[in-house]
Amino acid sequence: MTEPVQTLPGPTSDLPAPESSAVVPAPSSLLPLRLKETRSIDDCKKVRIGPNTSIGAEQFGHMKWTDAKKAAKDLLVAVFGRATLATHCYTGKRSNAFKDKEAKPQLEAQKVSDIISYIKNKFNIEASIIKKAISQKCADECKMSKRRHNDYV
Structure with a gap:
């Protein structure tokens, strides 16, 4: 007694059925290819924050736009990432509170300027607040990074 051949939806169902009576598994090479195509299409959807900065549309959609400070912090994470925020600072200067510590590198000034301009225009607030x-946000990410590191040590 022969078992029916399982056909897959999509382009593979147009192929002729194999001559053997075994159930044909999904070709593994098709699935990752389809996922990669989907990801590359989504990655192309960008939202321009300024002349030097853009982020993914999906990231932009997950932002909390109720508060200017929260929106600025969300944009920072989307543009720079948590690791960069933990190791950099806004000014690039040595802190008055920690004069014995070396200064952290400055965040990329053009991108920071784009974020400040975007939030300033959207919420109609002063740049000093942003x-x-x-x-x-840089200080908070640095603290969180240290806590994560200490938890695993």
Whole structure:
């Protein structure tokens, strides 16, 4: 007694059925290819924050736009990533509170400027509020990075 051949939806169902009576598994080479095509299409959808900065449309859609500070911090994570924020600062200067520590490198000024301009225009607030939020986010990410590192050591 022969078992029916399982056909797959999509382009593979147009292929002739194999001559053997065994169930044909899905070709593994087709699935990752389809996923890669989907990802590359989604990656092309970008939202321009400024002349030097853009982020993925999906990331932009997950932002919390209720508060200017929160939106600025979300944009920072989307543009720079948590690791960069933990190791950099807004000014690139040595802290007055920690004069014995070496200064962290400055975040890329053009991208920071784009974020400040975007948030300033969207929420109609002063740039100083956004700059303070940027400094706070860098400090918070540094603290969180240290905690994560200490948890695994």
